[in-house]
Amino acid sequence: MNDITKKYSNEEITVIWRPSLCIHSKKCWTNLSSVFKPREKPWITLEGTDTEIIMKQIDQCPSAALSYRLNKQIMSAAHSENKIEIAPNGPILVHGTIEITHSNGKKETKEKVTALCRCGASGNKPFCDGSHRKIDFKD
Secondary structure (H helix, E strand, C coil), rough: CCCCEEEEEEECEEEEEEECCCCCCCHHHHHCCEEEEECCCEEEEECCCCCCHHHHHCCCCCCEEEEEEECCCCCCCCCCCCEECCCCCEEEECCCCEECCCCCCCEEEEEEEEEECCCCCCCCCCCCCCCHCCCCCCC
């Protein structure tokens, strides 16, 4: 799998996009179209939108294809709530910091939102890779 990483920065934040992880939930551009513009190049523009709003939207990315790092410290109330959400006809979304122990014993820490496969068709188990759309998975 081609592991491309693209970065988009302003003074406060660097947005990191890893397209190989994207499950095309469309949450980014349907909820924050002033920043995420899939029909334009570059498709992520950070100007004119508050950094806190961008961070909150990226935190909703179910696959972690979008992430960010702060270029300078921004004072904000951290949201550390853990919760599990079942996406309609899609993955199990685990919000918060979790540790996954794989069947081979390898441990991995995931933060923010982790999308776990629910349909059984993912080529990247236990994570969702968007295969539920290809097989027309319905709950």
